[in-house]
Amino acid sequence: MASATNSPAHAEQPPIPQHLWKVAALSGMASYLDAALIVSIAVNLAIYRDNYHMGVWMAGAISAIVTGCIAVGSLVGGRLADMFGRRRVYNWDIFCFALGAVVITLAPNDVVLFVGVLVAGLAAGADLPTSLAVVSDAAPAHGRARLVSFTQVMWVAGIVVVIFLGYLLSDTGMTGARCITGHLAVAALVTWQLRSRLELADEPSDAEVAQEAAVLEAPRGTALKNVWNRAALLPMAATFAYYVTWGIGANTFGQFGTYLLVTVSGASQSLATGINLAFLPIALVLTFVFVRLADTPWRDRLFYVFTLVQILAFCVASLTAGALAGMLVFFVLYQISNPFAGEASYKVWSQLTLPPDTRGTTQGLTYALSRGVFAGVAFVTPALMEYSASLLLWSITLCMAASAVAGVYIVRVLVRRTPKAVPARADLGVAGA
Template identity: 75%
Template sequence: MAGTRPIPRPLWKAAALSGMASYLDAGLIVSISVNLAVYRDSYDMGVWMAGAISAIVTGCIAVGSLVGGRLADLFGRRRVYNWDIFCFALGALVITLAPDDITLLVGVLVAGLAAGADLPTSLAVVSDAAPSWARGRLVAFTQVMWMLGITVAIFLGFVLSTTGMTGARFITGQLAVAAIVTWALRSRLKLPDEPPETETGAAPEAISLKGVWTRAALLPMTATFVFYVTWGLGANTFGQFGTYLLVTVSDASQSLATGINLAFIPIGVLLTFAFVRVADSPWRDRLFHVAAVVQILAFVIASLTAGALVGMLVFFVLYQLSNPFAGEANYKVWSQLTLPADTRATTQGLTYALSRGVFAVAAFFTPALADHSPSVLLWTITACMTAAALAGVFIIRVLVPRSARDVPDGADLRVPSTSPAGLPDKEH
């Protein structure tokens, strides 16, 4: 079975270094969320500045995804791959050392744009380096890094909750250190620089912007966008407001609400590792059907109980069990499998950017909608999850088989010879 074929260690290294984009993306969002109350008190921050910083994180990641993916396809993915992470390190350092809220805002702008730019670029880089029989597992591994980013930020926030700005600086400082180390390692990593440049240095015709608007690109781009944006509305709502909803809707205490979220993180990490194991096998898409149904059932239970604590506890159990097999990891793998290789960074950057923009707008209205009617909020999310399941089935039944047929016979069916750096030599 293709999914059991061993992957050379250099490719796992490339996947881990690319996965740092997801680690830093998740770590930045959660760190700002964890530290926001500390920033507000230490900088005597007004409510509008606090809201602006929260919104700017998501907005900058959206803009960065749109611009960064396009730049990667125009000027070389490896080049942008290295500059993205370097700029993130600078932004994280500014956040960590910020003496006031204006400086903090500048750091958030730089780090958010860089994190967004690195997401589609890093996925395209690891996909370029991977043979087809290993691409699913290597791309899916970036989702493990995303979970680790959340885990580390929440754990440090919990441990350092009584240390004020010292703890807040440590939480963002570890992101800066991680980015600097990743930049140093990426700079020495030998990867194919796709797409290739012409003799004049100009971008080849294959990656001109008009290539994005062809049927070959539009159909998978639209399908993966529909899946990600509808699934993400539910996931983002509970990612940003899970504790808030447990406290305000379910009448849980702050400590209980925080404890519930912490308790389920190890489950999510372990099951994401399990997804990586099956990401190149037929079980990836078989498990999606089951997980998507369980995920919808979880939201139906939460909706029927109008967010009551018992219903929410059942929801969290079912959601955490199903989410790794019917969520963002699927979107990442499907995007790399179905989007045209020459515009992969641009097209996935578009879907990332548009989705994150929708999430930012939805987040603005979520507290008000939860206060007005928890049932309306929960049933709306249930409908979104149902739409995501239908989009996923279309991708599995139509687009994945079509992309498999488009792969030339014999392509990537063996372990490539390796360069001195241990990475596959590019075949000409």
């Protein structure tokens, strides 16, 4: 497992076998479906409310249960994967997601819709830490960061596809809503079938895992006591601190960016939607750039630069109190910086620094706690925005500054401790490939 500090120059990196990119793509579907589920519910909520005659409390519950279930699913799924086998859980959680998506798509009323969201949310959460651990287990040392960070490309793609479908089907009512969630069911079933055919090598050998654990000074085994020791707690606390502080800003603008542009900046609904759509392709392209650089020293060098750009973006938004001109500058700076100082960094750092035997449990825990915080912040955001947009924006700016501090600590202390090399497991493939 190569740290960025010790990685070869980008031009000298050994190529990653094609079949490992297939493993990363199938694992990345967890991120695609996670993002697509959240955005689908947000896009369809007004349609559900009108067609199912939902009250305000049920509408709020449907929105909240998505984030809450993903949090619980991450916690439980990561632990189950460590205990009973990551690949076994890897196959079954995507199938359960497909069932939940089918229920959402065919739901005749709000109660059935609630059940579908519950099942799909839990399954999506369970798949997140599990799929990342599967990629990490499969990856050779020289390509682990690239393969793990590719899942973030899939996450951005999930947002882009659902928003684009929502735009195309905006005048079709419930039929369009069913098409949007139906595509999630189809994507999950296809992924389940392809994962079932995935021929992976045996789990990493005991010698390989022992070598990695020894460098990280981590005890062996999946017992819960091995989660509560310094080797696991330190990187877990650091990656959590980074992800939760960065994610408060990212999640707030993901859920309420359009709302803020309309209510605070004075933009029309169409202009606000257009601004969000216009910048998404930039994020997707730059996330691909991050993947290309993820196994080189430039990954963490660019983090230093773009975490400052990200803080600058939020300072501009805060200093202008959400004025439209300031928000346009904000979106440019934010979308440029986010791929290099965002969730992709969290995913890579987690896989590099967390102990191998409990990687699913520990990352599931950081996912779960962070998503719980995001849900709580989302609950109070509209009220805080109405009370004082400046207070909200400056609070997020402070969170971004805190995430920068946590990120610098991870890069300068924890990443430097990671193993420089673990023998590559090149006998991975897809049946029929």
